[in-house]
Amino acid sequence: MKVKKFLQHLFGFLMFLVLMSVSFSVGYFIINDIYPVFHFQMSDYIRHLLAVILGFFILGGISFTISLFTRTKQRTHFQEVIDALRKIAKGDFNVHLEFKTNREHPFTKIIDNINHMAVKLKQMEDMRQEFISNVSHEIQSPLTSISGFARALQYEELTQEERTHYLQIIETESKRLSKLSDNLLKLTSLESTNHPFEQKEFPLDKQIRTIILACEPQWAEKDLELDISLDKVTIVGDDDLMSQVWMNLIHNSIKFTPPSGTIHVQLQQVDDKAIVKIVDTGIGMSKEDQIHIFERFYKADKARERSKGGSGLGLSIVKRIIEMHHGTIFVESEEGKGAVFTVIIPLGW
Secondary structure (H helix, E strand, O other): OHHHHHHHHHHHHHHHHHHHHHHHHHHHHHHHHHHHHHOOOOOHHHHHHHHHHHHHHHHHHHHHHHHHHHHHHHHHHHHHHHHHHHHHHOOOOOOOOOOOOOOOOHHHHHHHHHHHHHHHHHHHHHHHHHHHHHHHHHHHHHHHHHHHHHHHOOOOOOOHHHHHHHHHHHHHHHHHHHHHHHHHHHHHHHHOOOOOOOOEEEEHHHHHHHHHHHOHHHHHHOOOEEEEEEOOOEEEEOHHHHHHHHHHHHHHHHHHOOOOOEEEEEEEEEOOEEEEEEEEOOOOOOHHHHHHOOOOOOOOOHHHHHHOOOOOOHHHHHHHHHHHOOOEEEEEEOOOOOEEEEEEEEOOO
């Protein structure tokens, strides 16, 4: 870097010497060409002095012309930057500035940062639009069902059995709306800096065992076999938030595992980390689904998920809670061969 700057300064100095030499040479030849025309005597000293003075004027003129051209180019660049910033301020993030300048020039760094800012703001805007679209879609679906079946209930020809069936659908869709609203509020709260985060020491094995027992009606109804292996592990974290993680993951395994299937829940301590694996023999998921599974509103099978009352926010909440505990979560799966969710959490931080 220092060598490059030295070479740049050396090149500039050499260019200055060339310009000076050219200017003084032009001044000298002009004086020598004019001198014989006027037919008057002039000492060599005066003639050389006039040539030097003229050379300075020529050098000044060349320098002024170059600086004028440079300033004009800089003004053009500044105007383009100002126009780009105005577009960004108005919400137009399709901005890309490209100037052919020295990469080490400070102006180039400004341009690069403006382009980077525009790209990031566009990504955030795309995510916002997608989020609004997903929320609208998720809300519109149950509202359409509620509206349609509420209208159907106005027909007097309906039997009592049909009325009861329609009312049950309305109740289910209302619960779905309520759960969606609750999850949205929960996710928004978790992503803010003001969400309460109470750290304390608690036995992780006991917490997971309690969640499994709380889900007994669901896994017993499907006649699932649960293989539990929980080492005694104590971590420091938010007890309430972590319980939501296990409730969601275990509930998902139960939901997507067919009757008479098996769910393995394993907890072990490796060095200063707790590792939890939840393995099921469910429907599994494709490689593409595994990439997006923790994104908001993403559903590996939208029709199946909707029938089971999912909103596509549960795993987003899980991932956020684990990140708040400086942990990681990932999934391994094959279609038709179940899934393995692995959670790694530091014991204390």
